[in-house]
Amino acid sequence: MRVDHHRMLDHALVGGTGLDPRQVEALAARFPAVRAEVRRRTGEGEYGFTALGGQEAAVAEITRFAEGVGQAHDHVLVLGIGGSALGTRAVLEALRGPGWNELDDEAREFWPRLTVLDNVDPTSVAAALRRIDPRRVLVNVVSKSGGTAETMAQYLVVRAWLEEALGSGATRHLVFTTDPERGALRELARREGIAALAVPPAVGGRYSVLSPVGLLPAALVGVRIEDLLRGARRALAAADTDEFTAHPAALWSGLQWAADTGLGRHIHVLMAYSDRLRAVGDWFCQLWAESLGKRVNREGAVVHVGPTPLAAVGAVDQHSLVQLLVEGPLDKTVTFLGVADHGEDVAIPGRDGLPAELAYLAGHTLGGLLRAEREATAEALARAGRMSCLVELADLSAESVGEALMFFQLATGYAGAWYGVDPFDQPGVELGKRLTYAAMRRPGFV
Amino acid sequence: MRVDHHRMLDHALVGGTGLDPRQVEALAARFPAVRAEVRRRTGEGEYGFTALGGQEAAVAEITRFAEGVGQAHDHVLVLGIGGSALGTRAVLEALRGPGWNELDDEAREFWPRLTVLDNVDPTSVAAALRRIDPRRVLVNVVSKSGGTAETMAQYLVVRAWLEEALGSGATRHLVFTTDPERGALRELARREGIAALAVPPAVGGRYSVLSPVGLLPAALVGVRIEDLLRGARRALAAADTDEFTAHPAALWSGLQWAADTGLGRHIHVLMAYSDRLRAVGDWFCQLWAESLGKRVNREGAVVHVGPTPLAAVGAVDQHSLVQLLVEGPLDKTVTFLGVADHGEDVAIPGRDGLPAELAYLAGHTLGGLLRAEREATAEALARAGRMSCLVELADLSAESVGEALMFFQLATGYAGAWYGVDPFDQPGVELGKRLTYAAMRRPGFV
Numbered sequence: 001m002r003v004d005h006h007r008m009l010d011h012a013l014v015g016g017t018g019l020d021p022r023q024v025e026a027l028a029a030r031f032p033a034v035r036a037e038v039r040r041r042t043g044e045g046e047y048g049f050t051a052l053g054g055q056e057a058a059v060a061e062i063t064r065f066a067e068g069v070g071q072a073h074d075h076v077l078v079l080g081i082g083g084s085a086l087g088t089r090a091v092l093e094a095l096r097g098p099g100w101n102e103l104d105d106e107a108r109e110f111w112p113r114l115t116v117l118d119n120v121d122p123t124s125v126a127a128a129l130r131r132i133d134p135r136r137v138l139v140n141v142v143s144k145s146g147g148t149a150e151t152m153a154q155y156l157v158v159r160a161w162l163e164e165a166l167g168s169g170a171t172r173h174l175v176f177t178t179d180p181e182r183g184a185l186r187e188l189a190r191r192e193g194i195a196a197l198a199v200p201p202a203v204g205g206r207y208s209v210l211s212p213v214g215l216l217p218a219a220l221v222g223v224r225i226e227d228l229l230r231g232a233r234r235a236l237a238a239a240d241t242d243e244f245t246a247h248p249a250a251l252w253s254g255l256q257w258a259a260d261t262g263l264g265r266h267i268h269v270l271m272a273y274s275d276r277l278r279a280v281g282d283w284f285c286q287l288w289a290e291s292l293g294k295r296v297n298r299e300g301a302v303v304h305v306g307p308t309p310l311a312a313v314g315a316v317d318q319h320s321l322v323q324l325l326v327e328g329p330l331d332k333t334v335t336f337l338g339v340a341d342h343g344e345d346v347a348i349p350g351r352d353g354l355p356a357e358l359a360y361l362a363g364h365t366l367g368g369l370l371r372a373e374r375e376a377t378a379e380a381l382a383r384a385g386r387m388s389c390l391v392e393l394a395d396l397s398a399e400s401v402g403e404a405l406m407f408f409q410l411a412t413g414y415a416g417a418w419y420g421v422d423p424f425d426q427p428g429v430e431l432g433k434r435l436t437y438a439a440m441r442r443p444g445f446v
Numbered sequence: 447m448r449v450d451h452h453r454m455l456d457h458a459l460v461g462g463t464g465l466d467p468r469q470v471e472a473l474a475a476r477f478p479a480v481r482a483e484v485r486r487r488t489g490e491g492e493y494g495f496t497a498l499g500g501q502e503a504a505v506a507e508i509t510r511f512a513e514g515v516g517q518a519h520d521h522v523l524v525l526g527i528g529g530s531a532l533g534t535r536a537v538l539e540a541l542r543g544p545g546w547n548e549l550d551d552e553a554r555e556f557w558p559r560l561t562v563l564d565n566v567d568p569t570s571v572a573a574a575l576r577r578i579d580p581r582r583v584l585v586n587v588v589s590k591s592g593g594t595a596e597t598m599a600q601y602l603v604v605r606a607w608l609e610e611a612l613g614s615g616a617t618r619h620l621v622f623t624t625d626p627e628r629g630a631l632r633e634l635a636r637r638e639g640i641a642a643l644a645v646p647p648a649v650g651g652r653y654s655v656l657s658p659v660g661l662l663p664a665a666l667v668g669v670r671i672e673d674l675l676r677g678a679r680r681a682l683a684a685a686d687t688d689e690f691t692a693h694p695a696a697l698w699s700g701l702q703w704a705a706d707t708g709l710g711r712h713i714h715v716l717m718a719y720s721d722r723l724r725a726v727g728d729w730f731c732q733l734w735a736e737s738l739g740k741r742v743n744r745e746g747a748v749v750h751v752g753p754t755p756l757a758a759v760g761a762v763d764q765h766s767l768v769q770l771l772v773e774g775p776l777d778k779t780v781t782f783l784g785v786a787d788h789g790e791d792v793a794i795p796g797r798d799g800l801p802a803e804l805a806y807l808a809g810h811t812l813g814g815l816l817r818a819e820r821e822a823t824a825e826a827l828a829r830a831g832r833m834s835c836l837v838e839l840a841d842l843s844a845e846s847v848g849e850a851l852m853f854f855q856l857a858t859g860y861a862g863a864w865y866g867v868d869p870f871d872q873p874g875v876e877l878g879k880r881l882t883y884a885a886m887r888r889p890g891f892v
Contacts, residue, residue: 082765097573102547102559107576113548119762120819121721122792122812123842127543130553150761153794153807153815160795184801191799205765266777267713267754275567286766293770306774308713310756315596316565318878319528319651320732324739326874328752331712346568348599349606353637355630360886361599366568368891369599369882373566376881383877396569428772431829432764435822436815440806445814 001235001403002340003248004390007382008255008333017330017385019255023262027254031244034254034417046424048202049409052210053233058197059226062212065175065195066219073138073173074105076114076220077128079154080142080213082286084177085118087209087405088142088217090283092116094276094401095223111222112138120150125157134165134173138220141176142213144199146183149436155185177212204424206287207409210402224398231402239410249410252389256333256411257418259387260307265333269325271312272337273374276396280337281311284408291412291423298420305419315373322377326384334381334388336374337404341395342367447681447849448786449694450836453828454701454779463776463831465701469708473700477690480700480863492870494648495855498656499679504643505671508658511621511641512665519584519619520551522560522666523574525600526588526659528732530623531564533655533851534588534663536729538562540722540847541669557668558584566596571603580611580619584666587622588659590645592629595882601631623658650870652733653855656848670844677848685856695856698835702779703864705833706753711779715771717758718783719820722842726783727757730854737858737869744866751865761819768823772830780827780834782820783850787841788813 011018042050078088092100092114101113117128139158143151162170171194178185180198189196197212208214210232215225241247244254259265268288270281293306312321314336325332348369350362361369378388391407393400416423439445457464488496524534538546538560547559563574585604589597608616617640624631626644635642643658654660656678661671687693690700705711714734716727739752758767760782771778794815796808807815824834837853839846862869885891 081762085762086766097569099561099570099573099577102577103573115545119721119759120812120815121719121788122790122816123543123788124545124721125792125812126790127545127549131545131548147803149807149815150819152804153810153812156794156797156800156804156807157792157812159797184804187801266775273567275565275570282766289767289770289774290765293774295773304773304775306770308754308756308770308774308778310754313565316527316531318875319736320532320728321735322878323872323874324735324752324754326877327741327750328735328739328754329712329750332754342567342569344568344572346571346603348602351602351605354602355633357593358598358602358630360883361595361602364599364886364891366566366571366599366603369566369595369886370568372882372885372891373596373878376878376885379881380878384874426769428769428830429764431772432768432819432822432826435825436818437806439818439822440810440815445810445818 001394001400001407002390002392003252004392005251005255007378008259008387008389014382014387015385018387019258019262023258027258028244031250031254032242034414035242035250037417038414045202047413048200048204049207049210050236051200052203053229053236053406055229058212058215059229061197062216062219062225065216069138069220071110073136074112075132075137076112076217077132077137077139077158078114078116078142078217079139079151079158080116081118081148081150083205083208084142084144084151084213085116086279086283086286087214089116090279090405091209091214091218091223091228091401092221093279094396095218095398096221098275098278100221109222112220114217114221117154120153125154129158129161134162137173139174140217141174141185143178143185144205144208146178146185149433152184175216177216206290209283209405227398228402231399232406234399235403235406235410249407250414252391253411253415254418255389256307257415259333264331265387266307267310267332268307269310269312269332269334270337271314271317271334273314273370274337274339274342274396275313277337277339278311278313280404281313285309285311287408287412290426292415292419292421293428294421295428298422305421314377315370318373318377325386326380330385332386334386336378336388336390338374338390338392339396340392343396447840447846447853448836448838449698450838451697451701453824454705454833454835460828460833461831464833465704465708469704473704474690477696477700478688480860481688481696483863484860491648493859494646494650495653495656496682497646498649499675499682499852501675504658504661505675507643508662508665508671511662515584515666517556519582520558521578521583522558522663523578523583523585523604524560524562524588524663525585525597525604526562527564527594527596529651529654530588530590530597530659531562532725532729532732533660535562536725536851537655537660537664537669537674537847538667539725540842541664541844542667544721544724546667555668558666560663560667563600566599571600575604575607580608583619585620586663587620587631589624589629589631590651590654592624592631595879598630621662623662652736655729655851673844674848677845678852680845681849681852681856695853696860698837699857699861700864701835702753703861705779710777711833712753713756713778714753715756715758715778715780716783717760717763717780719760719816720783720785720788720842721759723783723785724757724759726850727759731755731757733854733858736872738861738865738867739874740867741874744868751867760823761816764819764823771832772826776831778832780832782824782834782836784820784836784838785842786838789842
């Protein structure tokens, strides 16, 4: 993975609207304290996700489970929401492609299809249950707390659907991913002898993609999960330095923070130049928004901070958002998420009688066009005084994807320290939960 | 369609952080001038999309074409980007469901599958061409100008793929949607006798969903396009009033503008409580961002304006963005896009031995839970001083979806007048296009 900040760091490049050298110096001067804080809190157990690089026992357990399931199922149905769904979808789309479920058995090399049901929209749930054969499905119910309203409502629906088809055999089509001790899902697993994997208690939902939450579904569709973790270890190793400009996650997050708080760049766009990384963008949005959007800081002062993440896909959104990015308010940074080697490329053939204005396309490749567009967009943004940077994956292997996921998690952990907030809580969602609960218990509510 | 602004209009409701009565009065006082400007420019031909409610000739032509094609194809492949793809995807997902291509023939009532290829990502294009049978595909190439780089590169690839399988029969598997007179696609259609539909010249790409751009793919998968247009006419009729608070599109866009320019609410979140409306959110983002994000206003003054649209889906993003919406900076408005009747609902069954903390779920429905969550989120936002409003579709019929699409287009047209910018141009994307073109022509570029 390569991180290139030259269009963030060069004040002149963006026409004098970028970070000036004093701002960058101030950032570097603050880095030792930020790093010390992250290390201290890691020692106190707060940054639990950083331990996910090495999980021999969990990997062995997941691999054993996936092999035991074997070819008994041709569909994996994941029930989960938020951090229990976004990471799984990110890994699936990056490594199996967004059109995975449309491929026939041979093209999928006989790995199962995978559907993530992450909403209580009745039309989605009904359509999925009509489409999937209950006799050939493995249902993975994912909730760290074991009591998430949406996921448990889905579970009750899906459980009845399984039992209608399978009777008491339904339990063999279920596997839970939840807290090792507590909550309703763990209780049900114990009582009914349902297979269950543990989410490490120190790992929060939105940081759980590299825990059994994301690893089990990945293994079930043939992703080599040890490669994902090898990539994660590479990102962790890169973060093992006291030198600011050599620390990719601290530098990237520090520049985003400085651009936000110093220059009013409140919106952080992550623009992936790969259809396969679209869902990584959605995953990042939760990570960045829920970790940093906070009413109070670590000292308890009311601050109402937090940048707004915005996921985009190039070249598609050059025809959608880029007009605003180039000409609108100076309130954004853009991080291009590129891929050096897409694994395959497609030649653009010429043909007789091609209208003259299209001749420049022939002889190139789609991959070349995509890269040219990314570079042109970065340059056009710079000429309009807009900062951008590049995070480039070497390829779309499990190792590179695991590295990128851990990089963004580390960056978010560091951002918590730059912003001075707790990146692991989400107190702002509690009131909505309580109001929903109250409404559901009110007499007469349908 | 119902638009409910009470949480935008009541200053007290959002704890004194909302629009105060004087701001709302100022808005109402400006409305006659805004409305007069929109009417004058419509008379001058600028608001071409407002003529799309009645298109007897185009509807007849599209219906004839779709019927002529009959059952000869089991896959429709749309090549297009930006406004040539987003509207088609919005209509397909809203009316056929996001999982349409995963349904078997019977569940699709023998209507074809539909794939929108909107990027030049080589892995997506290669995967689609491996998956689709060229002998059973109809390829709809959509580019208003007829020269869009990404779409024409796709066309050259797909054309060669068709010819390899079909020889000179390839042309019968193609239909173009483009300018009636000009551009490379029109030239090719004429020269090779390829079927071609016309995009009305007065209709810009991002306002073209209800033109043949969106109507042809919709008709090909069995959507009753006359219902879409009947809905559009309903939205147009609702906009035929001089009374500000009775004019849904002017009121909604005026409140967004006042919240942005008067209260610093620069980010406009559209949060759909329906998986089927997720793609409507993406479509809206292009419409709002590209229409309003402008360097200069109508008078030529440099202003750098434009709100940032953000598409979200509930209840999913309650577990992602809502923490930021509730606790972060006071820089957002939220528009909930709801559905009164989803068309079907799913009961949440109880069961023996259900852990006590889950008992409140049993006996309700997924649709009821989804509605409770939407209302709880709106209330939680209000208690935290955050403005929101509701746009509620009666159902997910073609008529309701057509009405919503026209409503948001009208709102964007009005927003152009509130912001004082041209909502129909996109000068900020030109430099990127020129730089891409220059890179592709440079010797040695692969």
